[in-house]
Amino acid sequence: MKPTARLIIADSESSADLFWATRFVVPDPILYLEIGGKKILIASDLEFSRAQKEAAVDQVLRKGPLPDVETLDRFLKKRKIRRIEVPASFPFRYAEALQKKKYRVRAVPDPFFPKREFKNPAEKREIVKSLRATEDAILFAIDTIRQTRIRRGRLYLKGTPLTSESLRRMMEIRMMGNGCLARHTIVSCGREAADPHCIGSGPLLANQPIVLDVFPKSISSGYYGDITRTVIKGKASPKLCEMYAAVRKAQEAGISKVRSGVDAARVHQAVVSTLEGAGFRTGNRNGRPEGFIHGTGHGLGLEIHEPPRIGKTSNILKKGHVVTVEPGLYYRDLGGIRIEDVVFVTNRGCEVLTRIPKKFEIEGRPYSC
Amino acid sequence: MKPTARLIIADSESSADLFWATRFVVPDPILYLEIGGKKILIASDLEFSRAQKEAAVDQVLRKGPLPDVETLDRFLKKRKIRRIEVPASFPFRYAEALQKKKYRVRAVPDPFFPKREFKNPAEKREIVKSLRATEDAILFAIDTIRQTRIRRGRLYLKGTPLTSESLRRMMEIRMMGNGCLARHTIVSCGREAADPHCIGSGPLLANQPIVLDVFPKSISSGYYGDITRTVIKGKASPKLCEMYAAVRKAQEAGISKVRSGVDAARVHQAVVSTLEGAGFRTGNRNGRPEGFIHGTGHGLGLEIHEPPRIGKTSNILKKGHVVTVEPGLYYRDLGGIRIEDVVFVTNRGCEVLTRIPKKFEIEGRPYSC
Numbered sequence: 001m002k003p004t005a006r007l008i009i010a011d012s013e014s015s016a017d018l019f020w021a022t023r024f025v026v027p028d029p030i031l032y033l034e035i036g037g038k039k040i041l042i043a044s045d046l047e048f049s050r051a052q053k054e055a056a057v058d059q060v061l062r063k064g065p066l067p068d069v070e071t072l073d074r075f076l077k078k079r080k081i082r083r084i085e086v087p088a089s090f091p092f093r094y095a096e097a098l099q100k101k102k103y104r105v106r107a108v109p110d111p112f113f114p115k116r117e118f119k120n121p122a123e124k125r126e127i128v129k130s131l132r133a134t135e136d137a138i139l140f141a142i143d144t145i146r147q148t149r150i151r152r153g154r155l156y157l158k159g160t161p162l163t164s165e166s167l168r169r170m171m172e173i174r175m176m177g178n179g180c181l182a183r184h185t186i187v188s189c190g191r192e193a194a195d196p197h198c199i200g201s202g203p204l205l206a207n208q209p210i211v212l213d214v215f216p217k218s219i220s221s222g223y224y225g226d227i228t229r230t231v232i233k234g235k236a237s238p239k240l241c242e243m244y245a246a247v248r249k250a251q252e253a254g255i256s257k258v259r260s261g262v263d264a265a266r267v268h269q270a271v272v273s274t275l276e277g278a279g280f281r282t283g284n285r286n287g288r289p290e291g292f293i294h295g296t297g298h299g300l301g302l303e304i305h306e307p308p309r310i311g312k313t314s315n316i317l318k319k320g321h322v323v324t325v326e327p328g329l330y331y332r333d334l335g336g337i338r339i340e341d342v343v344f345v346t347n348r349g350c351e352v353l354t355r356i357p358k359k360f361e362i363e364g365r366p367y368s369c
Numbered sequence: 370m371k372p373t374a375r376l377i378i379a380d381s382e383s384s385a386d387l388f389w390a391t392r393f394v395v396p397d398p399i400l401y402l403e404i405g406g407k408k409i410l411i412a413s414d415l416e417f418s419r420a421q422k423e424a425a426v427d428q429v430l431r432k433g434p435l436p437d438v439e440t441l442d443r444f445l446k447k448r449k450i451r452r453i454e455v456p457a458s459f460p461f462r463y464a465e466a467l468q469k470k471k472y473r474v475r476a477v478p479d480p481f482f483p484k485r486e487f488k489n490p491a492e493k494r495e496i497v498k499s500l501r502a503t504e505d506a507i508l509f510a511i512d513t514i515r516q517t518r519i520r521r522g523r524l525y526l527k528g529t530p531l532t533s534e535s536l537r538r539m540m541e542i543r544m545m546g547n548g549c550l551a552r553h554t555i556v557s558c559g560r561e562a563a564d565p566h567c568i569g570s571g572p573l574l575a576n577q578p579i580v581l582d583v584f585p586k587s588i589s590s591g592y593y594g595d596i597t598r599t600v601i602k603g604k605a606s607p608k609l610c611e612m613y614a615a616v617r618k619a620q621e622a623g624i625s626k627v628r629s630g631v632d633a634a635r636v637h638q639a640v641v642s643t644l645e646g647a648g649f650r651t652g653n654r655n656g657r658p659e660g661f662i663h664g665t666g667h668g669l670g671l672e673i674h675e676p677p678r679i680g681k682t683s684n685i686l687k688k689g690h691v692v693t694v695e696p697g698l699y700y701r702d703l704g705g706i707r708i709e710d711v712v713f714v715t716n717r718g719c720e721v722l723t724r725i726p727k728k729f730e731i732e733g734r735p736y737s738c
Contacts, residue, residue, distance in 0.1 A: 014383065027553065027566060045658045050564060088462035093476040095461040107462040173545045176538070181552060183382075183588075184396065195419060197396060219552075289414045 004083040005076060006034040006108075009094050016302035017087055017112045019222060024055035031072060032057075035079065042071060069097040076103070087112040111307045117299060118320035123223065124344060127300060127322055128353055130218045130225030131342060133178040135356045137171040138229050141187070141212050144170065145233050146362050150206040155233055164188060164200030175216045180225070182216035193336035196294055196328060206234035209244075209335045209360075215304050224304045226324050227354055228340035231362045240337070243329050244360040246278035247337050250327040254296055254310075258325070258343055258350040264308055264315040268296040271327045280329050290331050297324040300342055321345040322353070373452040374445060375403040375477075378463050385671035386456055386481045388591060393424035400441060401426075404448065411440060438466040445472070456481040480676045486668060487689035492592065493713060496669060496691055497722055499587045499594030500711060502547040504725045506540040506583050507598050510556070513539065514602050515731050519575040524602055533557060533569030540583065549585035549594070556581055562705035565663055565697060575603035578613075578704045578729075584673050593673045595693050596723055597709035600731045609706070612698050613729040615647035616706050619696040623665055623679075627694070627712055627719040633677055633684040637665040640696045649698050659700050666693040669711055690714040691722070 012019040012026045019025070021039065022032060030051070031042035039057040048062040063071045076082075083104045086095065095105045111117055119127065148155035148162050155162045164187040175182045188200030189210045204210055213228040230244065253274040257267045275282070275292050282291025295311030298304075300322050308315045310323060317323070323345065328338030341354040381388040381395045388394070390408065391401060399420070400411035408426040417431040432440045445453075452473045455464065464474045480486055488496065517524035517531050524531045533556040544551045557569030558579045573579055579602070584595040599613065622643040626636045644651070644661050651660025664680030669691050677684045679692060686692070692714065697707030710723040 046564075046566060046662065049657060050567065086461055088460055090461040091457055091476075092455055092459040092461050092464040092474070093457035093478070095464065096474075096476045105461070105465075107465050109462070169545070169548070173542055176542050176545055179538070181550070183550060195415075197415060198419065288418060293415065 003035065003079065003081045004085055005079075005081045006085045006112075007072075007090075008032040008087060008112075009091065010089075015087070015089070016222075016306070017116065020113060020116050020302055022055045022057055024051060024057075026051070031063075033075075035081065042075065069094060069101070072098075073101055116301065117307055118318065119301060119322050119344070120320075123301065124322065124353075126218060126221040126223040127225065127342070129221070130180060130216060130223050131227065131353055131355075132225075133175055133180040133218070134214050134216055134225035134227045135354070136178060137175050137182070137185075137214050137216070138212055138227060139356060140174055141167055141171050141214075142229070142231055142362055145204070145210065145231060148204075148233060150234055153206050155204045155206060161203045163203050164192075165202075167204065168200070171212075171214065172216075175214075179219050180216035181219055182214060185215075186211055186213035186228075188336065190335055191332060194290070194330045194332050194334070196330060196336060196338065204233070207232065207236070209236075209240060209337050211336050211338055213338065213340065217304070222302050224300055224302070226300055226304060226340065226342060227356070228326055228328075228338045229356070229358065230337045230339060230360065232360055233362065236361055240334060241360070242278070243280065243331075243334060243337050246275055246280050247327050247329055247339050248358060249278065250274040250292075251325055251339050251341070254325045254327060255341070255343060255350065255352065258317060258323070258345055260317060260319040260345055260347045262317050264296075264310040264317050264323075265312060267310050267317070267325070268312060271296045271325075275327065275329065285332075288332065291329060292327060293330055294328065297326055297340075299323050317345050319345055319347055372404065372448065372450045373454055374448075374450045375454045375481075376441075376459075377401040377456060377481075378460065379458075384456070384458070385591075385675070386485065389482060389485050389671055391424045391426055393420060393426075395420070400432075402444075404450065411444065438463060438470070441467075442470055485670065486676055487687065488670060488691050488713070489689075492670065493691065493722075495587060495590040495592040496594065496711070498590070499549060499585060499592050500596065500722055500724075501594075502544055502549040502587070503583045503585060503594035503596045504723070505547060506544050506551070506554075506585070507581055507596060508725060509543055510536055510540050510581050510583075511598070511600055511731055514573070514579065514600060517573075517602060519603055522575050524573045524575060530572045532572050533561075534571075536573065537569070540581075541585075544583075544585045548588050550588055551583060551585035554581075554583050554585075555597075557705065559704055560701060563659070563699045563701050563703070565699060565705060565707065573602070576601065576605070578605075578609060578706050580705050580707055582707065582709065586673075591671050593669055593671070595669055595673060595709065595711060596725070597695055597697075597707045598725070598727065599706045599708060599729065601729055602731065605730055609703060610729070611647070612649065612700075612703060612706050615644055615649050616696050616698055616708050617727060618647065619643035619661075620694055620708050620710070623694045623696060624710070624712060624719065624721065627686060627692070627714060629686060629688040629714055629716045631686050633665075633679040633686050633692075634681060636679050636686070636694070637681060640665045640694075644696065644698065654701075657701065660698060661696060662699055663697065666695055666709075668692050686714050688714055688716055 033040045040059045043051040051060045172182045192198045215226040250271045254271040297310035299306040326340030330336045343350040402409040409428045412420040420429045541551045561567045562580045582597040619640045623640040666679035668675040695709030699705045712719040
């Protein structure tokens with residue numbers, strides 16, 4: 001068999017694969033090679049001594065001011081290597097330069113490192129830590145919403161309208177205080193929340209679902225948390241109560257199917273059937289998709305979305321996977337409701353890593369939904 | 370001439386080019402095409418209506434659940450386009466798939482959009498806003514350092530050791546309160562600061578330079594600020610005072626050369642000569658580079674480092690460029706000193722956008738450096 005090199009050229013911020021393989025934090029692109037199971041970094045003068053100290057690799061080579069394709073070419077020629085495997089996201093500029101030098105470059109479909117899907121106990125602990133910071137931010141947000149007063153359908157905190165922007169900022173500052181970096185935290189309400197990607201803007205409204213989807217990254221470990229809760233200040237209409245109950249039931253149905261060896265598509269199907277069984281249809285209305293319009297979940301780790309996906313596509317779940325289960329319903333006239341927890345797949349089922357409760361109407365009247 | 374399409378497949382977080390061209394915030398990869406000056410987005414069902422509302426493009430097409438290479442192929446075939454230009458960072462996975470379909474794919478060297486280098490008045494204003502938040506964080510840090518007491522060579526704030534980590538966190542929380550997201554803020558001291566990429570760890574020390582390099586991104590506009598100050602708590606040795614004075618003089622020499630039409634390499638050379646003239650050598654010692662071991666500056670905008678670079682390579686500066694000027698000196702036995710400001714290039718020189726003063730010993734005794 002002809003020798004093949006696996007190659008990454010990236011900084012550790014943009015490539016979770018590089019960070020996972022080396023545990024080295026590096027702000028500028030560095031050359032990483034794996035040849036016959038040996039891990040090699042080719043670092044610039046500026047990074048060399050830090051790489052020697054900090055990178056979990058077998059060898060660090062030092063090559064002038066910036067590692068480039070010429071350096072790489074000399075290195076590979078010496079070892080008679082002509083075949084290179086790169087990640088799907090590998091920058092085309094480098095691939096093009098290598099192709100011109102007659103290397104056979106092949107993009108490996110994600111995951112580049114299949115082992116990265118399986119979280120070891122230390123990784124699981126880091127995810128749990130990020131989840132705790134996420135929970136703290138959600139509880140804080142719910143508490144803030146609870147403290148507001150309703151005036152003409154809007155929420156006021158100490159006399160000032162509480163907006164998506166201000167609540168998002170308060171939550172993100174709080175997470176930073178807990179060592180987590182959160183971006184694009186979703187605080188959306190009313191019609192906006194019918195679009196699951198809308199992060200929300202403007203005054204928060206009474207009697208309308210408020211979606212809180214929070215996914216910070218730990219600054220020290222790099223691992224993400226990801227939790228969604230939907231709450232309502234004031235009174236939910238019977239239709240909204242039904243919708244919330246359906247999403248909750250669908251999530252339970254999904255989680256109950258998760259175990260090592262099961263096809264993720266079956267988990268997704270359980271969610272879909274539960275929502276349909278409760279009378280909530282998915283389809284197009286006036287050219288816009290509505291209902292349950294996204295997948296059921298995704299792997300969570302050094303990336304917010306990583307394999308395995310839980311959706312229509314076949315995908316076997318295995319012990320050590322950490323995945324979200326996050327059904328939702330979205331209708332233009334009602335808004336959006338989503339509930340998301342994170343689970344650790346085991347041989348017999350799964351361990352739910354999220355701890356905070358689920359409650360739609362947050363003012364705790366009896367008999368409310 | 371055969372028709373060529375310019376193509377980006379990226380999300381707006383990872384591609385400043387995509388965001389610049391469309392002003393559309395999108396968390397998942399989307400297809401962007403430019404054909405004969407016309408801007409086209411091919412969006413998934415989930416993003417379609419938001420793209421129609423928010424994206425500054427000529428046309429938004431909607432293509433099923435996820436835009437993919439097949440969709441793109443049909444689109445390009447209809448228009449008889451066989452040549453595609455992509456950014457340097459274009460994911461190889463897509464390029465490979467297009468190459469298999471016999472497209473001629475070419476990576477355009479950065480900048481993909483040469484116009485992105487030139488900041489219009491609105492962009493300049495956004496950079497200035499980010500600089501103000503950066504200045505606020507630096508003044509806050511200096512004030513915090515000033516409030517510490519020295520005990521056995523270490524800085525204590527209200528009885529607790531002040532560390533790189535705790536000061537970084539305080540600064541980053543403060544920036545988030547000002548609508549800016551800061552990561553990897555450098556608070557480094559002592560030997561660590563002799564490595565310009567080391568973000569710093571552990572207790573801050575008296576009588577040693579503390580490098581504060583702060584580069585947050587505005588959450589609303591996406592534009593960066595970038596400022597460095599170096600300060601000392603206690604007393605600087607005569608050697609450190611000389612070193613600080615040399616860096617300051619070198620920065621002034623660099624800034625005085627900046628104007629539209631000048632070669633950036635001449636700006637860099639002015640910095641290098643000033644440092645050498647002051648007796649501070651650059652070179653290798655015991656296999657480690659020391660002295661002035663990085664470039665003089667870089668463009669600043671939607672990316673923290675973008676063209677034009679100010680370094681050894683020839684590069685004409687032009688009106689509208691926003692660049693940093695940041696000489697530094699790094700020696701293992703002395704630590705690091707760096708001073709960085711941001712300037713806007715004009716026809717007759719440049720406008721310094723940074724406002725905060727420079728002072729090495731922060732306790733303001735007379736006759737100190």
